[in-house]
Amino acid sequence: MNYYLKEIKPLNSRSNKTGGAKIRQDVEKILSKQNFTAIAIPNIPRLGNIDYISVSLLNHYRVMRLWQKRIAFLKEGDNLVIQFPLIIQHSIFLKRVLKSLTRKKIKIILIIHDLESLRVTKRQDISIIKQFILNKEEKLFLKYAFKIIVHNSTMKRYLIKQGFEKQKLISIEIFDYLISNFDKNKFESRKIAKNQPIIIAGTLRYHKASYIYHLPSNVKFNLYGVGYDEKIQQSNVNYNGAFSPEELPYRLDGSYGLVWDGDSIYSCTGIYGKYLRINDPHKLSLYLVAGLPVIIWKGAAQADFVRKNGCGLIIDSLTNIQSIINSVSNENYLLMKRRAQKMGEKLHSGFFLKKLLNQLI
Incomplete structure (x- = not known):
């Protein structure tokens, strides 16, 4: 049994x-x-x-x-x-x-x-x-x-x-992300496009993600999550509040989902930045199940997953993120978006854990 x-x-x-x-x-x-x-x-x-x-x-x-x-x-x-x-x-x-x-x-x-x-x-x-x-x-x-x-x-x-x-x-490669009572109409009503702000979702507390208070000023960001200090004014940052993990995929408006942690915009540093070298951050699953192409640090363990599945961009620093985004054609962006949506369908169905259980049991 x-x-x-x-x-x-x-x-x-x-x-x-x-x-x-x-x-x-x-x-x-x-x-x-x-x-x-x-x-x-x-x-x-x-x-x-x-x-x-x-x-x-x-x-x-x-x-x-x-x-x-x-x-x-x-x-x-x-x-x-x-x-x-x-x-x-x-x-x-x-x-x-x-x-x-x-x-x-x-x-x-x-x-x-x-x-x-x-x-x-x-x-x-x-x-x-x-x-x-x-x-x-x-x-x-x-x-x-x-x-x-x-x-x-x-x-x-x-x-x-x-x-x-x-x-x-x-x-397991990546953790699944289930959505109960999936509402296709709500999903399709979001603003997901190349010219939208970059999304940062997850725990925004200073000890884990202090880099968010030093984001480059020439790029717009939409933030979602707990722990953000709204007293710190950033004209290019829009904080949208915190939502349950079930509701969050319906709330994400933007162009890419950013997978980054630590205390620096130059590289992922500190305890949590270095931890990206070995773990599967759940925010990657969140972005993909939301149909978003991602931007991920090149030193992250999951950079290989993004590269293999063609569902995002791999960068070494946030300082040059605007030029990297500008170099992506509309056709390439739409291709990454379609691949992210396809991967999201797998995550939504529990594909990866089911596959392992079939091997083990």
Whole structure:
């Protein structure tokens, strides 16, 4: 039988307007349609003052006991999909659970959304204890997985260098982006054209995307997302607010979707800029499902995907973005747009995860 863990945690308004929850929900919908059965793991409220080690360890122990109870019925030959990182990060005792699953010859299929060892643990505001726990958790789940669904070939090569077996790793290429109750009329009413502003969508918080406050003044931009500081006036920037991931594709008006992160317009730098070298940013899926050709940093892992599928432009710096756009003919722009729309149809149908599941199960 085929199962997946469904972590249940109340989502606040902030997470409702970011892609983190969306991608997990889409995976669950696809798994359900592929006849996987959900195993619910509810959120356990923390006990006491977590600054005390004994209280913290008790919380971790309670999570382990909950997992043991919920998955006790699994038997040899079953498949269990786990999305990683976990939402509920009290997991230092889960080694017992994972070892028990492997002893029973239950196959753990891990879907990697982020490698926190390359992202969150690099931040200066993260405590040493939390860094230790996140790194330990990551190595633990990667070790006991039967198969690991990674983002792309770059992430695959990185994990091989870290000592993980090549045969365990399989690339999804790009994450799907489902749209419930698709409205074709709303989709076609948007302004998508070569002469429109460039779109920047996603988390606009300073620690992740401070480059947006230094955008070249000779190009117009439409911004969508949470965390933008509207007090900073930029005459060429129009902030359009934040929308749910389901609504956002209908709201995007512009010419291209920009895939860029970090603190510089000259290159993708900083923790999140460098992270683009290995991950599949969900905003790429968003732009393509919205039928937008993209502009992506040449050092990004997904630059190869854009190049192979002919659905956008690859640049090294935002400083020369206007001249690059001007060099694109109307015919070439329309061709990229058609290719983006075609790719978007695949993403909307859950094509990429379904293809992997058919290979694995």
